Amino acid sequence: MFFSSFQMKYNTKQLKKLPKIIVAPKWLVVDVRPKEDWKESHVINSINVPHHLFKLLYHKKIDKNKKILFISQGGHSHLDLYKLLRKHNFKVYILDGGWKKLHETPEYDEYLTYSPID
Numbered sequence: 001m002f003f004s005s006f007q008m009k010y011n012t013k014q015l016k017k018l019p020k021i022i023v024a025p026k027w028l029v030v031d032v033r034p035k036e037d038w039k040e041s042h043v044i045n046s047i048n049v050p051h052h053l054f055k056l057l058y059h060k061k062i063d064k065n066k067k068i069l070f071i072s073q074g075g076h077s078h079l080d081l082y083k084l085l086r087k088h089n090f091k092v093y094i095l096d097g098g099w100k101k102l103h104e105t106p107e108y109d110e111y112l113t114y115s116p117i118d
Helices: 005-009 015-021 035-040 051-061 079-087 098-103 106-111
Strands: 027-031 041-043 046-048 067-071 091-095 112-114
Touching: 015 098, 015 106, 027 041, 035 041, 035 046, 041 046, 051 079, 067 079, 067 098, 079 091, 091 098, 106 112
Parallel strands: 027 046, 027 067, 067 091
Antiparallel strands: 041 112
């Protein structure tokens, strides 16, 4: 298996691990995309803590006893938040490829929710 320099520097999880993660009680999936994007479509059992509000809300919404899987738009846009949680001894991981890769991979559609189009 080939690891990119990003994967070697940061704790990442491959997309194929997502189905088990979203049902595991020891995991919390945190989507840091804007609230409007999350409402339109998101991973089942995920919570939304938008990037711009994260530092204000994370201590209220994120359980330090759980492993955290971050989902952002492209997979790299939230490294400041990743570093913040690591600094405070959270077990945090990044979904490799982020929402973009997840949303573009049809076999994972069953793990997503979609809002009806008005």
